[in-house]
Amino acid sequence: MTPFDLVEPHSFEETIGLIEPDDPDVRVIAGGTALMLMMKAGVFRPRRLISMRKFASSLSGITATSSGELRIGAMTPLSALEHSPHVSRHAPVIVRTMRRLSNVRVRNVATIGGALAHADPHMDLPPVLIALGASVCVVGGAGERTIPVEDLLTGYYETALAKNELIAEVRIPAPAAARSAYCKVTTGSADDWPALGIAVTLAAGGATVKSARIAVSAATTKATRLTEAETALVGSTADDGTLKDVADIAAEEADILADGRGSASYKRELLRVYVVRAVRAAMQASGAP
């Protein structure tokens, strides 16, 4: 790696002040796992890194509001989500997802805010958060704003964050009887990055699907909601006929890219199959982590 300067401010505000929006070679580092990969590969050679480590504790932690909304500090390591009773109670799909998300060491270091800002389309958490209707609370030079996760992610490694904006918190709304599932589909080894990720959150009234959120990732350049497929599902009982339509619509709707993990046509077939499996898994989700 090329040498760089490192500054370690003591507050969020100080950090934002240190960002130089016109200099892309100055960058904020949170857990650092993703950024280290870029630096080691030599594709990113920063002049200066601004570490958030010194005040990480003030920005980490998981709380649940009385209504059941989860509020997760941006610097919370993924492993904390994995072991949190709040997450286990209000968003057990996250705990289930964690088991096969990267590995223990990365989960110990990578933060939820850093992971979202990295915006790698292969990551498992973004589609799950989109399906859960999560949003991020962003702080920057222009003040505070809230962005739904589905709007935060704009492309491969690209986000809607302004250069001097940082994610401060992730909010996951109250579940309201929602059922969720995430399917990670690998085509290489079991611990490979997914060729396809698909997350589903449903609210059912009796046997009828009241609302649905479906998000696809990995096969697309960003984690993306499949709104047409959602519409097809809502109001149905998720019967075989409906699910076949949902599968076809999802396969049509998603903008799928080929890569080393599969051709676009194959990944489209995977999506067709797994959107059904994910909906069925969500219908049966017990709420256990």
Added chain:
Amino acid sequence: MSGGARTINLTLNGRPVSAEVKPHHNVVEMLQTQFGLFGARESCGQGLCGCCTVLVDGQPVSGCLCLAVFLDGADVVTIEHLSETGKLDPVQQAFVECGAFQCGYCTPGFVLMTKALLRQNPDPDDEQIRDYLAGNLCRCAAYPEIINAVRMAARETKAGSTG
């Protein structure tokens, strides 16, 4: 000045130490060049193989992806600590008994991961063992023997703590 060295203080294998590190140095480099500890070693360089595993404040971390400066104030344990008394740790002993390695390059990582797993979950089932160790790779593929070793270590650790 850009990239200048700085002094960090940490607890390394139970002893307070300080180290001169530059911001771009990772933990593996620091351990090797400043402390002569070679048990954590860089292989894939991407946090995927686990050869560089160290325990930071009790939690396993990929040393190749962690900047050394971030260890300022941390409690760090490397593989060398486990047999510092001259006696193998029960996890190490179980790896020997089960023949849970061939070339040995990945072994320190697997041993430290097992150590962390058993601290968190003293009685893991096979699926929990696999999940926890799925991020460590062994090209000699001694995986079946490693699972046996973790089971044995769990038994021995429990026996050791209760009796």
Added chain:
Amino acid sequence: MAATTAPDGRAGHQVGRSLHRLEAREKVSGRAEYTHLMQLPGMLHAKIFRSTVAHGRIKSIDVSGAREVPGVYAVYTSEDVLKVIPDPYYGPAFHDQPILAVGKVHYIGEPVAVVLAADPHVAEHATQQIVAEYHELPAVFDEVEAAQNKTLVHEELRPAGTFADLKHLKGRRGTNIALDFRLRRGDVDKAFAAAAQVFEHTFRTQKVLHLALEPYASIADFRDDGVTIYSAAQGPSFVRTEIARLLRWPENRVRIKVPYLGGGYGGKLYIKMEALATAMSMLAHRPVKVALTMEEQFYTITKHPATLRIKSGIDKDGRIIARKCEVWWNGGAYADIGPRVTQKSGFTASGPYDIDNVAIDSYALYTNLTPAGALRGFGIPQLVWAYESHTDMIARALKRDPLEFRKQNLLRNGRPQATGTILKDAAIEKVLDRIADRLNWKQPVDHGTGTVRRGRGLAVALKAVISPTTSVAIVNISGDGSTTLYCGTVDMGQGSDTAMAQIVGEVLDMPAESVRIVPRDTDVTPYDMGTLGSRSLFHMGHAVRLAAEEARSKVAALRRELGEPDGSNAPLAELFLKKYGMQAGNIVGTGTYKPDYIPPDASGLTTNATPFWMVAGSGVEIEVDTETGHVRVTRLINVADVGKPINPKIVETQLSGASLMQLGFSMFEKMHIDGGQITNASLADYKIPGMHDVPRVMENETVDAIQENGPFGAKGVGELATFGVSPAIANAIDDAVGVRLTELPLTPEAVFRALRAKANKPLGRE
């Protein structure tokens, strides 16, 4: 330590003990030494600037940008290398590979220039500042296309003449064919004409990587009177010979020291980083370390991709009466050991079957890709993939039980193999029977209904060991009776140190744990041809046995000289004390082993192709998700004939590990190549098997057998369980869902496409 001696002073049998690896303690405590981790005082780090074109003339290399980087010690290109090594080409079969590219580059990733610096970060940064210009030439990547010689990789081929088994290689011009091996037995054309049915299939294998977790590394410390090279090398003796040749020095001025290897699998054979490190140390007058990154391993050496066409004629009784095999081996830009892969695997390309008429044509080809070499099987896994898939396809087409069809045609001891060499001590049928028993073959399979279908498959294989090769060992008993073994076999995880110690212990009646193995150092350890091809236990095992036996006779002579009564069991230390009046002296035994071998004639025939036959097979049970093509291997059975195992526990781990490595090569490992560029050169994108990929049920078995001419009835193990895995799985997929895959790897997409093609709904290529 569990080492014990009985009250009568006897240690008892050491051979057959499931002893823990002798170096186990060092490895679990992180203290075992590996070259990649070694440091010498004053050492410089070398970082390599690599070619970005697949084939081209070098127009210019501008290193000024790199030289300006603060902290850079020097930047060198082949111009500098030529000043110290005028003929800088090396290779075990052909002297074709330059230390740094001279005039031309032949593949993307080929070393072109080197930056030296005390700080590896500085050296790495500086390599990025080098700019080379090339005049691009047409490149060829496919082995079958290369055989047409329309695009030539090298203008001239220069054979090395180093190895006894490769003396026949010839210098050539105007061809990409480094070697063509030809075998003709009987009259295939006539037999095909007479056959009731003829089957022909073509198979392909992909480019895969050794991916040792310790990447390639060498450190050279060059002085005027000699050079010491620390290296992760599987063949220190060859490295010494080759470096001495490059330097035009006698061998005794070249010293190769080899610590433990963090995996080898055939990759760390011959010259890898040693010549480059030596040249750099010569130029810099400092010790120089060349330690690659994981990514750089993809630009160093790989397994051979191959295209295999195989044709069989069957008579009305179901006997295979003719077989014709054509194999094209994609050797990449430099031959490395490709010619040996081509020839030695050529011997058994027709499989473990008794076929009177055989024709084999095997071609080693140059292409503009990363060079290919030995990888756990010397080409055999590729061949078995083809012939055991082909055999299964014929059985199914004939509506014969695949097991029965194999048994009808199996080669049995006492019968001539394709080369004409009589099969001996090869438990092919026993291996096959044990796999079938374990699979409960007589019971029909429940293929299942719905979207998950089950199937089973098996495969069995035969390999001739590389021959003729030589091993030398020294056993040294010290004045206190403690014993040291000097042998050049490199322990890279296969447990050879432990097995050799057991052989010494067996002969000298001492606990194996008490035998010290001297670390590999060519100043100390005698010649060995190399740790490769499952040859060590047999060849070095014999050399060690002979050395220990010589020491034992010398001990017996000493007893007689000292007037000890017959059958005396006085401890060795007492003998030395009696002889020298103090704890002093040595008894040294040496052993040299080289088996007989008769080179093949012009028709590829010989009555002595190999000192022993290697036999193994695999059986699998699988599940196929018919909606996605995912295949799950639920049970993997490996059965092998290892003769009489020296260390049963280590043998089992070798079988298990080899089969899991091959499972990766079978199911998903593949180097993706675009325009000659490897596009997945990292562990993030090139996946190897992990914990979750291990089949839930794994069984490993060695059949009751003995290798009559082996040391204590034993023979080699390391490669065995790679042989049958790929075809067993493809055969099981056919069994489960009725589709046949002829190309590796067996990815979910490949299975899915085959299922869709079978259903007449082919999937688009988009």
Added chain:
Amino acid sequence: MKIAGEITVAAPRDAVFQALSDAPFFASCIEGVRDLKAIDATHFSAVLETRVAYLRFNFSANVEITGLSPPEEIKAKIEGTPLGIVGRLTAAATTRLIEAGGQTVIHYEIEATLTGKLGSMGQPVLMAKAKDMEKHFTERLLAAFAAGGPGVAS
């Protein structure tokens, strides 16, 4: 990697050919091209700056028009070297123009090879980037013609 597609422009073929064979106009349709210099009638050099989030890649590129068959076909060869990282981008592009009832259909096919570090690890993201650039190119081209043709637009 292969990139292929087609763009339909509401303009006669001659005008489209004229525009596409005008290097400054062509370059203006590609995001991130600067410092275009004509070396001679068929050789050009330029700097291409590509951004992916906070990552920047600068290529010094040479373009050679290897075939010009008015008004049907333009062939070009592109060679680029990334700055500060070892690598090489080579591409052969073929553009064919087909008349379709007063409109012109532009068929393009680019066979590109990216070698070195970016080629070994960055293909998926750069492939996604190429798709973006393709979209961007189409937009600019169509916008130029919608505004009355390249000459008017500038």
